[in-house]
Structure formats: C-alpha cells, structure tokens
Amino acid sequence: MHNQLSERFGIEFPIFAFTHCRDVAAAVSKAGGLGVLGAIGHSPEELDVDLRWIRDQIGDRPVGVDVIVPAKFEGKGQSLSVADVNALIPAAHREFVNDLLARYDVPAGKSDRATAAGNAPAPFSPEQAFGLLEVAFAHKPALVANALGPPPPAMIEMAHDRGIPVAALAGAPNHAERHVAAGVDLIVAQGTEAGGHTGDIATMVLVPEIVDAVAPVPVLAAGGIGRGRQIAAAMALGAQGVWCGSVWLATEEAETHPTVKEKFLKATSADTLRSRSRTGKPARQLRSAWTDAWEAPAAPPTLPNPVQMLLAEPAMARIANAAHDPNSGAAQLANYFVGQIVGSLNQVKPVDRVVMEMVEEYIDTVQGMAGSLEDA
Amino acid sequence: MHNQLSERFGIEFPIFAFTHCRDVAAAVSKAGGLGVLGAIGHSPEELDVDLRWIRDQIGDRPVGVDVIVPAKFEGKGQSLSVADVNALIPAAHREFVNDLLARYDVPAGKSDRATAAGNAPAPFSPEQAFGLLEVAFAHKPALVANALGPPPPAMIEMAHDRGIPVAALAGAPNHAERHVAAGVDLIVAQGTEAGGHTGDIATMVLVPEIVDAVAPVPVLAAGGIGRGRQIAAAMALGAQGVWCGSVWLATEEAETHPTVKEKFLKATSADTLRSRSRTGKPARQLRSAWTDAWEAPAAPPTLPNPVQMLLAEPAMARIANAAHDPNSGAAQLANYFVGQIVGSLNQVKPVDRVVMEMVEEYIDTVQGMAGSLEDA
Numbered sequence: 001m002h003n004q005l006s007e008r009f010g011i012e013f014p015i016f017a018f019t020h021c022r023d024v025a026a027a028v029s030k031a032g033g034l035g036v037l038g039a040i041g042h043s044p045e046e047l048d049v050d051l052r053w054i055r056d057q058i059g060d061r062p063v064g065v066d067v068i069v070p071a072k073f074e075g076k077g078q079s080l081s082v083a084d085v086n087a088l089i090p091a092a093h094r095e096f097v098n099d100l101l102a103r104y105d106v107p108a109g110k111s112d113r114a115t116a117a118g119n120a121p122a123p124f125s126p127e128q129a130f131g132l133l134e135v136a137f138a139h140k141p142a143l144v145a146n147a148l149g150p151p152p153p154a155m156i157e158m159a160h161d162r163g164i165p166v167a168a169l170a171g172a173p174n175h176a177e178r179h180v181a182a183g184v185d186l187i188v189a190q191g192t193e194a195g196g197h198t199g200d201i202a203t204m205v206l207v208p209e210i211v212d213a214v215a216p217v218p219v220l221a222a223g224g225i226g227r228g229r230q231i232a233a234a235m236a237l238g239a240q241g242v243w244c245g246s247v248w249l250a251t252e253e254a255e256t257h258p259t260v261k262e263k264f265l266k267a268t269s270a271d272t273l274r275s276r277s278r279t280g281k282p283a284r285q286l287r288s289a290w291t292d293a294w295e296a297p298a299a300p301p302t303l304p305n306p307v308q309m310l311l312a313e314p315a316m317a318r319i320a321n322a323a324h325d326p327n328s329g330a331a332q333l334a335n336y337f338v339g340q341i342v343g344s345l346n347q348v349k350p351v352d353r354v355v356m357e358m359v360e361e362y363i364d365t366v367q368g369m370a371g372s373l374e375d376a
Numbered sequence: 377m378h379n380q381l382s383e384r385f386g387i388e389f390p391i392f393a394f395t396h397c398r399d400v401a402a403a404v405s406k407a408g409g410l411g412v413l414g415a416i417g418h419s420p421e422e423l424d425v426d427l428r429w430i431r432d433q434i435g436d437r438p439v440g441v442d443v444i445v446p447a448k449f450e451g452k453g454q455s456l457s458v459a460d461v462n463a464l465i466p467a468a469h470r471e472f473v474n475d476l477l478a479r480y481d482v483p484a485g486k487s488d489r490a491t492a493a494g495n496a497p498a499p500f501s502p503e504q505a506f507g508l509l510e511v512a513f514a515h516k517p518a519l520v521a522n523a524l525g526p527p528p529p530a531m532i533e534m535a536h537d538r539g540i541p542v543a544a545l546a547g548a549p550n551h552a553e554r555h556v557a558a559g560v561d562l563i564v565a566q567g568t569e570a571g572g573h574t575g576d577i578a579t580m581v582l583v584p585e586i587v588d589a590v591a592p593v594p595v596l597a598a599g600g601i602g603r604g605r606q607i608a609a610a611m612a613l614g615a616q617g618v619w620c621g622s623v624w625l626a627t628e629e630a631e632t633h634p635t636v637k638e639k640f641l642k643a644t645s646a647d648t649l650r651s652r653s654r655t656g657k658p659a660r661q662l663r664s665a666w667t668d669a670w671e672a673p674a675a676p677p678t679l680p681n682p683v684q685m686l687l688a689e690p691a692m693a694r695i696a697n698a699a700h701d702p703n704s705g706a707a708q709l710a711n712y713f714v715g716q717i718v719g720s721l722n723q724v725k726p727v728d729r730v731v732m733e734m735v736e737e738y739i740d741t742v743q744g745m746a747g748s749l750e751d752a
Contacts, residue, residue, distance in 0.1 A: 003748055172646055173719075192568075193578035201645045202569035202578040204600030204609060205716040209645060224580030229613050233580060235748075236608035236741050269577045269585060270548055340581040343549075363749065365612050370746030372379055372611075373739065 001231075001362055005218050005240040009034055009142055010062055013359055014241025015231070016188075016220055017351075018066060018147075022050040023253040026057035027351035032359075036064035036145060036243075040123070044131045051139040062142030064167070069129040069146045069155050080125060083118035088307045093300050097315050100293050104329035109318040123306045126152075133158065143167050143186065148197055148281075150175070156183045169222070171199025171206070173213040180214045187214055188243045191223030195246045195339035197283045198223065198274060204237070211238035226341035228361025232369070246338045250345040251354060259323035260286070260336045261348070269343030278316070278337075280308030286342065288335035290319070377607075377738055381594050381616040385410055385518055386438055389735055390617025391607070392564075392596055393727075394442060394523075398426040399629040402433035403727035408735075412440035412521060412619075416499070420507045427515040438518030440543070445505040445522045445531050456501060459494035464683045469676050473691050476669050480705035485694040499682045502528075509534065519543050519562065524573055524657075526551070532559045545598070547575025547582070549589040556590045563590055564619045567599030571622045571715035573659045574599065574650060580613070587614035602717035604737025608745075622714045626721040627730060635699035636662070636712045637724070645719030654692070654713075656684030662718065664711035666695070 006014045012032030019025050025035030037054065039047045047065075054063050122128070133155060136144055144159050145167040159166045165185035170176035176187045189210040191203025201209075203223040211219045221234035222243035234242050249256045250264050263286060274282040277294035280303055285291065293299060302308050322330035349357075382390045388408030395401050401411030413430065415423045423441075430439050498504070509531060512520055520535050521543040535542045541561035546552035552563045565586040567579025577585075579599040587595045597610035598619035610618050625632045626640050639662060650658040653670035656679055661667065669675060678684050698706035725733075 001748075173644070191578060191580065193581050199646075200649075201716055202567060202600050203580045204567065204578065204606060205569050205645050205719065208603065208605050209719060224578050227584070229584050230580060232612035232745070233609035235745055236612050237605050268549070269581050270575075273576075340577055343581065343585060366745045366749050369608070369611055369742045370749070372377075373742050373746070 001359060003240055013355070014220070015355060015358060016064070016241060016243045017248055018145075018243060018245040019248050019254070021248070021253065021255045022054050023255070024248045024251060024351055025063055026054045027251075027253050028248070028355065029054075029058045029061045029063050031352040031355035033355055034062055034064060034142060036066050036143070038066040038147065039132045039136065040066075040068055040147070042132060044135045047132055047135045048138075051136070051141075055139065064143040064145060065132075065136035065139075065141045066145040066147050067129050067132045067136065068123075068148045069133070069151055070126050070149070080122045081118060082120050082122050082310065085122040085307055085310050086118070089303065089311050090300075093303060093311055096300050097311060100290075100333070101315060101318060104289065104333050106315075106318050106322045106328055106330045106333070107325070109314060109321065123309055130154070137162055137164070140164075145169070145188070150179055150182055151184060153182065167220075169197075170210060172201060173206075173209045176210045176214050176219075180217050184217075186218055186220065188220045188222050189239070190243070191221075192274070193284070193340040194223030195272075195284050195342075196337040197279070197281050199282075203234070207234065207237035207239050223339060224341055226339075226344055228358045228363070229365050230341075231358055231362045232365040235366075246341050247345070247354060248351065249336070249338060250348055252348055252350045256336065257320050257323065257334065259320075259331050259334045263288075263334065264336075264338060264342050264345050265347070267338075267342045267345075269340045272338060272340055272342060276302035276308065278309065278312045280305030283337055284339055285337045286335040289329070289332040290316075290335055377735060379616055389731070390596075391731060391734060392440070392617060392619045393624055394521075394619060394621040395624050395630070397624070397629065397631045398430050399631070400624045400627060400727055401439055402430045403627075403629050404624070404731065405430075405434045405437045405439050407728040407731040409731055410438055410440060410518060412442050412519070414442040414523065415508045415512065416442075416444055416523070418508060419496075420511045423508055423511045424514075427512070427517075431515065440519040440521060441508075441512035441515075441517045442521040442523050443505050443508045443512065444499075444524045445509070445527060446502050446525070456498045457494060458496050458498050458686065461498040461683055461686050462494070465679065465687050466676075469679060469687055472676050473687060476666075476709070477691060477694060480665065480709050482691075482694050482698045482704055482706045482709070483701070485690060485697065499685055506530070513538055513540070516540075521545070521564070526555055526558055527560060529558065543596075545573075546586060548577060549582075549585045552586040552590050552595075556593050560593075562594055562596065564596045564598050565615070566619070567597075568650070569660070569716040570599030571648070571660050571718075572713040573655070573657050579610070583610060583613035583615050599715060600717060602715075602720055604734045604739070605741050606717075607734055607738045608741040611742075622717050623721070623730060624727065625712070625714060626724055628724055628726045632712065633696050633699065633710065635696075635707050635710045639664075639710065640712075640714060640718050640721050641723070643714075643718045643721075645716045648714060648716055648718060652678035652684065654685065654688045656681030659713055660715055661713045662711040665705070665708040666692075666711055 001013045015033035017028035020038045025037045028035040167186040168179040168184045169188045207221045218240040220241045220243040221239035226247040275291045319330045322328040377389045391409035393404035396414045401413045404411040543562040544555040544560045545564045583597045594616040596617045596619040597615035602623040651667045695706045695709045698704040
C-alpha cells in the first residue's frame with residue numbers, strides 16, 4: 001500500500017482519517033495512517049489543548065487539521081456573532097423544534113452554549129476559522145484541510161508560507177479544478193455515499209473523473225470506504241489514498257454518543273439520508289425521528305447555513321443529554337452524520353485493529369486480482 | 377479478466393451488456409462479452425425477429441434476454457389491458473402533460489400506439505411478460521433476467537427446466553437474499569448511480585454487502601461502470617463481473633435518438649437525477665425540461681407504475697418525433713434513462729472498441745496495483 005503519497009506524508013498507509021475526536025486522530029497516526037482532527041466544534045484554546053495532547057501521543061508522526069473556512073474572507077471584525085445569527089431564526093422555526101422536542105418528552109437544556117456565547121464569532125465565520133488556523137499552524141500539522149468549499153487565498157498563502165500542504169473536498173470535477181487553480185495540493189474526491197456534507201455524484205463515478213481532471217495533483221477517495229476491498233477499489237479508480245470518516249465512529253476510541261453508537265451498530269446501508277435539517281446544507285446522516293420530522297410535508301423549509309445549525313445544535317444537545325432518560329423519547333430523535341458504510345459497522349473495535357484489517361484485506365484483494373490476471 | 381463466471385457463460389470477459397438495441401447486444405457478444413437484450417418495448421413477434429437476427433450475427437456465442445416480470449402472477453387472462461390502465465389516468469394529469477407539450481410547441485402525435493393497442497396487455501403485466509419469456513426460451517438464451525423486483529417462481533421454474541440461469545437486479549442486500557432464496561442464480565448488485573430504476577445505495581457500498589450476503593452465488597456490479605478502472609474497482613469489491621447499460625447508449629450501433637445522444641455527449645455526471653416522471657418508480661435519467669417540469673412545486677404527484685408510463689410514453693414519442701423540428705422546443709424536453717457515467721461519454725465509438733478499451737484499461741489498472749504491492 002506504500003506509494004508516492006504515503007512517502008510524501010511519511011506514513012505507512014495512505015489512509016487519512018477525518019475525525020472530531022483527538023483519541024481517534026492519535027490512534028490512526030500511531031497505526032500508520034494519518035489522523036486529521038476536524039476542529040469544527042473547537043474554540044482556539046480547545047484546539048491548542050487537543051493538538052498538544054495528540055503530539056504527546058504520537059511524537060514526530062504526522063497529524064492534520066481540518067477547519068471549515070468560508071470562501072469569502074472580509075477581514076477581522078466583519079464576522080457575524082452567534083447572537084446575530086440567532087436573531088435570524090424565525091419564531092415559527094423555533095416553535096417547530098420546541099414542539100418536536102416536547103412531543104418526544106425531551107427536557108429543557110441545563111445550559112445553552114449557543115446563547116451563552118452570544119458575542120463569539122458564529123460557526124463558519126472567517127474570524128472563527130482563521131483563529132483556529134493560527135493555532136493549527138503553531139503545531140506544525142502535516143496538512144490543513146478545508147471541509148466545505150474552496151480554501152480562500154489567505155488560507156493557502158498562510159499554509160504555503162509555512163511549507164504545509166492544503167487539502168480540499170470536492171463533490172464534482174469542476175470544484176476540484178477550481179481548488180487546484182487556487183493552489184490546493186491534495187483533492188479529496190467525496191462521493192454522495194459519504195457522511196456529512198456531500199454532493200450527488202457517487203464515488204465510483206466521481207473519483208476517476210477528478211483524477212483525470214486534476215492530474216498530476218494527487219486525489220484521495222472519500223465516501224463508501226470502510227474496508228480493504230473498498231480501498232483497493234479506490235486505488236483502482238486512480239486515487240492515491242483514501243479519506244475515511246464514518247468507519248472511526250464505531251471504534252473504542254470514538255466519543256460518539258453511546259445511543260448513537262448503538263444505532264450505528266444496528267443500522268443498514270439504507271438507513272441514512274441527505275438532509276439539510278442539521279446544518280442547512282445537504283449532509284448525509286442517520287435517519288431518525290429528527291430527520292423524519294424535517295422531511296414531513298408539515299415541516300418548515302430549512303434555513304440557510306449556519307442559521308439552521310444554530311437552531312438544530314442546541315436541540316441536538318438537549319436530545320443527547322436526555323437520550324438515556326427512560327421517561328424521554330430523545331433516543332428516537334438522536335442521530336449523527338454518517339455515510340452508507342454504516343451498514344458494515346457491526347462491532348466496536350479499537351482503531352489500530354480497524355487499520356490493520358483494512359491493510360490485510362487490501363493486500364488479499366490486490367493479490368487475488370493480480371493472480372486472476374496471471375491465470376488468463 | 378477470465379474467471380469462473382466467464383468460464384461458466386463461455387465468454388472471454390465477464391462484461392454483461394444490458395441494451396434495448398439488438399445491434400448492441402450482438403456486437404457485445406461478438407466482442408467477447410455477453411449482450412442482454414432488454415425486451416421491454418417488444419411485442420412477442422418483435423422479440424422473435426430480433427433474437428433470430430442476433431443469432432444470425434453471433435452464431436453460437438451466448439446472448440441473454442431481460443424481461444420485466446411482475447412478482448405476482450395470477451394466471452392468464454387476469455392482466456389489465458392498455459385501455460384499463462389508460463382509464464386510470466386523471467384528467468388533471470393529462471392536462472398537465474398537454475400544457476407542457478403545448479408550452480414547448482410539440483405537435484400532436486401522428487399515431488398514438490398506446491391508445492391504438494387498447495386491448496393488448498398493459499406493460500409490466502404478467503401476461504405480457506410470460507408471452508415474451510416463451511419467445512425468449514425458444515431461442516435458448518444464456519440467461520434470462522428480471523429487471524425489476526424478484527423473479528416469480530413460475531419464471532424460475534420455466535428457466536431451470538430448460539437449464540437456463542436466472543439473473544435478478546438488487547438495490548439492497550435484503551433484496552439479493554430474497555432473490556437467492558427464490559432460486560436466482562446470478563445477482564446484479566445495482567447502485568444508485570446506475571441509469572433506469574435504482575435504489576439509494578451506492579455501488580461502492582452495495583457490492584461488498586451483497587457479495588457477502590449471497591456467497592457463493594456470483595454477483596455482477598452495476599451502476600457507475602463504464603471503463604476499465606471501474607471494472608477493476610468492481611472486481612476489488614468482490615464482484616465476478618459487471619453489468620453495464622449506459623455506456624452503450626453513445627455507441628455507433630445504438631439506436632439512441634440523435635438529439636438524446638447529442639445531449640449525452642455534452643452532459644456531465646451532475647446532469648442526471650432519479651425521477652418518477654417516466655415510469656412511476658424512481659429511475660435515473662438525464663435532467664431535461666421534462667424532469668424539471670415534474671420536479672416543480674406546481675407538478676401533480678406522479679402516478680403509480682405502469683399508469684405514469686402510459687401517460688409519459690406517448691408524450692415522449694411526440695417529443696422524439698418533433699426533436700428536429702426548428703419550430704418546436706421538443707429538444708429541450710427530450711431525455712432518456714442514463715447513469716452518472718454519462719459524464720464520461722464524450723465520443724461516439726463502435727461497441728467493439730468500447731469493450732477493448734475496457735479490457736485494456738482493466739489490465740493496466742490491475743498490473744499497476746500488483747506492481748505497487750511488490751514495491752512495498
């Protein structure tokens with residue numbers, strides 16, 4: 001599995017692990033892949049603590065950081081605050097969510113972080129993103145990635161000044177071309193079957209299109225990849241490595257909510273959908289009473305990102321707090337971003353075992369294919 | 377590329393070509409794959425003519441036949457006629473279609489086959505399907521396939537009595553398990569990126585799930601497969617072969633309407649959608665003014681299959697007839713079933729060249745992967 005890309009990043013296997021959990025990021029980097037910490041729910045101080053902790057665990061092995069950086073960067077002080085965005089939520093939407101939570105007997109939240117942090121920059125604001133990037137750069141990451149849309153010129157310039165490669169996600173060939181024209185060093189071609197924000201084109205079609213469109217820029221395949229056979233398929237499609245997210249959510253190290261982890265273990269590949277109900281943009285997640293309510297004809301139209309997120313996330317926090325309460329139906333509402341490979345997450349395993357099984361199945365698969373070529 | 381499956385069917389490459397065009401079916405079988413004629417628009421007499429013609433072309437090479445057989449077979453004389461089904465179309469739906477055609481200046485049809493054949497069995501009726509199957513069996517096909525849903529016991533029994541294997545399409549692992557329990561010999565695992573009737577699960581996720589669910593029954597991968605890299609990916613996922621449809625629609629031999637073929641050559645992988653507007657079931661097709669109209673909020677809900685089909689197909693015939701008329705906007709409405717690989721159909725080629733390019737790219741891909749394993 002060793003190739004140019006793993007050589008370039010100083011890793012054994014070109015398996016890039018997107019995760020919000022520092023334990024998973026460290027464990028993947030220790031197992032020979034490359035952990036990429038998604039710093040989306042972090043404050044700059046929290047990110048600093050987590051990257052310090054990861055460095056202690058992994059020594060001089062590489063780790064990456066993923067931040068959502070908006071394409072337009074107007075300069076400091078131009079961002080909306082949490083309070084500004086909260087003011088954009090219509091009363092009817094608040095009522096719809098409150099009615100839904102009441103119907104499932106979800107108690108009121110003890111602390112409402114979104115309201116408490118009213119003066120903080122809103123999620124997805126440039127001010128928040130660049131604050132996180134500054135912290136990330138101080139820890140000498142092996143790469144920085146922008147999870148949503150094109151990395152802005154300021155981000156690419158800051159990274160390249162420090163000799164750090166920039167990765168960006170693309171759900172269509174023209175997005176990948178735009179990224180490369182802007183200076184991006186590594187494209188994550190993410191198919192519709194992936195968890196989180198995705199487009200409509202499947203990995204099987206998208207990867208070779210993007211590989212051809214941006215050659216010789218290397219491409220990681222994302223979406224539908226959770227085991228060695230799928231890594232071999234990704235390499236056959238022309239990818240130089242893979243970017244996996246969902247597969248780590250059922251590992252021992254993952255901080256996935258226990259109720260959601262239990263749902264993931266039981267779910268089939270047919271139990272996800274792309275829904276705007278959590279962030280305002282189409283994001284693949286587990287189907288639950290929450291997504292059913294937003295898909296129903298009576299639901300209000302979802303709000304734009306990040307307004308929908310500031311409506312949904314406090315509700316999701318209340319749901320998480322009540323998920324174990326036998327007097328609440330919160331567990332029925334609980335969900336999380338996950339791809340269609342959720343159907344093959346049937347057992348909680350440590351991260352290093354997941355990586356080793358991927359590598360072993362990859363080698364078996366390629367040897368089998370090579371053997372059948374010789375027989376012909 | 378030679379393996380157990382190609383051995384079993386007496387073909388050089390396990391490339392199964394679904395097509396409604398006898399020229400394509402014959403050309404694929406001559407090129408070393410296996411043509412499968414989709415007998416969906418055929419009368420029994422037309423199917424007999426086409427299978428005779430194919431046999432003249434291919435000699436003793438194998439060819440398959442695909443028929444849509446409904447799961448419930450009540451016995452002869454129980455089927456609805458075309459006139460019965462036409463009577464189920466509400467006036468408001470007829471008006472919506474007539475308004476749409478008028479808006480695009482599509483002239484009235486010269487002959488309306490659906491109305492003319494009022495006493496004939498309706499499409500998707502058991503009577504129609506078994507009439508076609510009897511003709512097919514007389515021509516000793518290498519396989520019979522049911523394109524939609526589980527093959528009924530009578531179909532499997534008839535085929536097995538004659539020593540003919542039965543294939544069936546599955547868009548979810550439980551469908552594949554149900555098919556195998558009913559006696560199906562070959563599963564086509566068809567991902568959401570495929571053209572025509574599809575489910576929601578992508579090929580990358582679906583194929584290994586179905587391979588594991590039905591082993592040792594062989595699996596063909598379908599959806600997103602149009603070139604050698606994608607065949608290699610399918611084999612990596614555990615398939616023993618591939619089932620392709622869209623890739624033949626832009627070949628020299630294909631009878632694809634010239635306007636639609638031109639649209640296919642220009643389309644990107646983002647230009648398809650799953651729509652119920654042609655058959656009443658979700659079927660992936662090219663986005664056009666027709667699908668836009670049915671997706672619009674003002675559109676009536678689509679009707680069940682086959683009622684929607686008897687509403688849509690006469691309209692599509694009028695559109696096809698007028699597509700070259702400079703005084704009509706019919707070309708904007710024209711579309712056809714096609715998968716997301718439409719983005720890589722950029723040139724009209726003969727079928728044998730498509731097959732040869734697939735095989736060459738497959739071999740290059742597998743050799744490259746095998747080489748990288750040795751380097752490690």
